[in-house]
Amino acid sequence: MISIQDVFNHLHTHAEISWEEYETTNYIKKLLESEGVQQVRTFPDIPGLVAEIGSGKPVVAVRADMDALWQEVDGEFKANHSCGHDAHMTITIGTLLSLKDQPLHGTVRFLFQPAEEKGNGALTFVSQGLVDDVDYLYGMHLRPAEELTCGEFSPVIKHGAARFILVKLMVMTLTAQDHI
Ligand SMILES: [Zn+2]
Numbered sequence: 001m002i003s004i005q006d007v008f009n010h011l012h013t014h015a016e017i018s019w020e021e022y023e024t025t026n027y028i029k030k031l032l033e034s035e036g037v038q039q040v041r042t043f044p045d046i047p048g049l050v051a052e053i054g055s056g057k058p059v060v061a062v063r064a065d066m067d068a069l070w071q072e073v074d075g076e077f078k079a080n081h082s083c084g085h086d087a088h089m090t091i092t093i094g095t096l097l098s099l100k101d102q103p104l105h106g107t108v109r110f111l112f113q114p115a116e117e118k119g120n121g122a123l124t125f126v127s128q129g130l131v132d133d134v135d136y137l138y139g140m141h142l143r144p145a146e147e148l149t150c151g152e153f154s155p156v157i158k159h160g161a162a163r164f165i166l167v168k169l170m171v172m173t174l175t176a177q178d179h180i
Helices: 004-013 022-034 085-099 121-127
Strands: 039-042 049-055 059-065 069-073 076-080 106-113 136-139
Touching: 004 022, 004 085, 022 039, 022 049, 022 085, 022 106, 049 085, 059 085, 085 106, 106 121
Parallel strands: 059 106, 059 136
Antiparallel strands: 039 049, 049 106, 069 076
């Protein structure tokens, strides 16, 4: 039996950025197969994977994002799981392993989706038809402890907003003479 803490530690220390989550894909695939999960599907041209347990309707999907951010950490630029996707994958793997030997009335599909940070990973999974027959789809995202205490869930992010803007910075060097 694997330790879920070990799973988190591995994922946290092997971060990969959007569309490069191939090692992460391989790690989860091997882990699930070693735990006896029969239906694990990967893709020839993109990272990410889908695992399924049970059969028939309803189809319940549980989704986790996989990618890390490219950030400076202790003076070095590297892929860094600061958004919590390592925890999302760990929670989803833990959920799968908890359910896999339970009697199920229907299918539970686990979507390990790449490239959440780019905004196009989910669309790619949709275009693969992976949610066409899904009746219920669940996903979650960690929030800072200041917003939600441990064990608490919120149905929405009430304050969140983001927008991409392109900025051109012009750096000017002032000399002592410029101030006169
Ligand atoms: Zn995130």
